[in-house]
Amino acid sequence: MTNYFVIQSFIRWKVVYVIEVKTMAKVPNLKEIERRAYMSYHKDGLLDIFAGLYILAFGLGITMELMWEFSFGVIMPAILIATVLPIWIAAKRKITMPRIGYVNFGTRGANKLTAVFIGLLVAGLGAFFAFTFATFQGGSREWLDLIVQNGMLIVGFGTLAVCALFGYSMGLKRLYVYGLLAAFALVIGHFMGIFFAYILLVLGTTVMVTGFALLIGFVKKYPLKGD
Amino acid sequence: MILAQLYVVQSADFLFLQNQTKMTSGNLSAHLSKLEDAGYVEVTKEFVERKPHTALALTKKGRTAFKEYRKKVKQFVEKLPE
Numbered sequence: 053m054t055n056y057f058v059i060q061s062f063i064r065w066k067v068v069y070v071i072e073v074k075t076m077a078k079v080p081n082l083k084e085i086e087r088r089a090y091m092s093y094h095k096d097g098l099l100d101i102f103a104g105l106y107i108l109a110f111g112l113g114i115t116m117e118l119m120w121e122f123s124f125g126v127i128m129p130a131i132l133i134a135t136v137l138p139i140w141i142a143a144k145r146k147i148t149m150p151r152i153g154y155v156n157f158g159t160r161g162a163n164k165l166t167a168v169f170i171g172l173l174v175a176g177l178g179a180f181f182a183f184t185f186a187t188f189q190g191g192s193r194e195w196l197d198l199i200v201q202n203g204m205l206i207v208g209f210g211t212l213a214v215c216a217l218f219g220y221s222m223g224l225k226r227l228y229v230y231g232l233l234a235a236f237a238l239v240i241g242h243f244m245g246i247f248f249a250y251i252l253l254v255l256g257t258t259v260m261v262t263g264f265a266l267l268i269g270f271v272k273k274y275p276l277k278g279d
Numbered sequence: 280m281i282l283a284q285l286y287v288v289q290s291a292d293f294l295f296l297q298n299q300t301k302m303t304s305g306n307l308s309a310h311l312s313k314l315e316d317a318g319y320v321e322v323t324k325e326f327v328e329r330k331p332h333t334a335l336a337l338t339k340k341g342r343t344a345f346k347e348y349r350k351k352v353k354q355f356v357e358k359l360p361e
Contacts, residue, residue: 080280080283080349080352082283082286082287085283085284085286085287085299086287086288088299089284089287089288089291089295089299092298092299152294152295152298153291153292153293153294153295153296153297153298154291154292154294154295154327154332154334155288155290155291155292155295156288156289156290156291156334157288157289158288158289274298
């Protein structure tokens with residue numbers, strides 16, 4: 053009988069010991085730590101604000117019928133990138149870094165993101181030039197008409213793919229939501245005959261407002277020392 | 280925890296580490312000085328936009344020690360019964 057109790061208490065002790073040791077001895081999940089560190093840098097909503105602003109600018113451009121002019125369609129995006137990028141960097145330095153500190157992620161993450169960006173840029177430019185070249189060519193225009201007629205669907209699913217790609221490479225889950233939202237809005241717009249620019253205006257505003265909400269939350273969560 | 284944070288980045292400052300580890304500044308400071316004494320962490324003081332800035336990074340020794348620690352914990356956890 054005594055042996056029975058000894059064995060029982062030993063088994064119980066061993067179970068408790070194993071559970072406790074297993075809970076304490078965790079192998080550090082480096083991917084999760086890296087993802088959290090990277091995510092903390094994009095909690096500020098600045099990316100959303102500038103992306104929203106960019107979408108809004110395009111929506112306004114189309115509404116004002118400026119989009120198809122060379123100066124707006126080609127030069128404006130370049131000007132926007134050239135002006136937005138330094139402002140974004142300055143905002144990161146003035147708002148984000150004093151609150152959550154400075155970190156250098158090294159080249160690993162940046163290389164992945166640069167590869168995605170260059171790939172998309174090349175694909176986008178290739179599609180643009182192929183479309184432009186085909187437009188000025190003679191012959192059958194049936195497939196071109198098909199693209200034009202289903203433009204919103206193509207842009208919608210294209211946006212979903214781009215957002216998913218950036219969301220995956222940056223580890224930002226909200227980019228998936230933006231992609232789904234854009235695809236949903238554009239598909240609805242296609243079937244209900246809503247003007248493309250209006251959808252861009254709504255999407256741009258939504259993304260920008262989300263960005264501002266994130267920024268307010270970020271500033272409240274991480275006040276400056278001495279605030 | 281500190282070593283794991285520094286392992287995934289090239290360098291970080293005190294505030295970033297404090298936010299990620301959720302440690303108090305006194306606690307983090309004490310841990311960092313011990314890690315620095317052990318030669319695992321390298322502290323670089325510099326000026327960024329005329330403000331003093333302290334960058335922290337893992338040394339080669341620290342990186343190797345952390346790798347070894349991970350390997351040992353992994354082996355230990357694997358040996359534990361289900």
